[in-house]
Amino acid sequence: MINREMVWMILAAMVVTWVPRILPFVLTKGKSLPPLTLHFLRFLPLSIIFALTLSSVVDERVGHFPRFLPIETIALLPTFFVVLKTKNILLAVIVGVVVTASLRFLSGI
Incomplete structure (x- = not known):
């Protein structure tokens, strides 16, 4: 209960x-923001996406240097290519998931 x-x-x-x-x-x-604030806010989505992406491909442990996760880093390349060519985030996410799953299946993880 x-x-x-x-x-x-x-x-x-x-x-x-x-x-x-x-x-x-x-x-x-209904209010307008100062130009400096608007300039700053234009970069915010890019910064958030970069932070989320970096946190998913880097493994950090206390007392050790950060290291890149190999499968996720390799999957990032075709995903990034899809984003550059199509500007379609949904398609890029699908490509990233499929490539990561395929690499994990092939490597036996």
């Missing part, structure tokens, strides 16, 4: 997740 504390924790988690995603849209609706 779900107790009252559990319900409050779920509701609090929903608010904490919702606020940083929705609040910026609410606060900037």
Whole structure:
């Protein structure tokens, strides 16, 4: 049975997740931003994608140098090529998943 504390924790988690995603849209609706802010925000999606990509191809351990994961790094090459040629993120994700799965199957991992 779900107790009252559990319900409050779920509701609090929903608010904490919702606020940083929705609040910026609410606060900037109908307002223009300074040119410097707009220039900065243009690079934000690229930075986020790069950070997510790098974190998925690099293995870091405490006390060791970071190392590139070989299968993921190899799969990154055709995925990057698809993005450059088609500008289609969904197709690139599909290619990345298929290439990674194929390489893992062939290597026996």
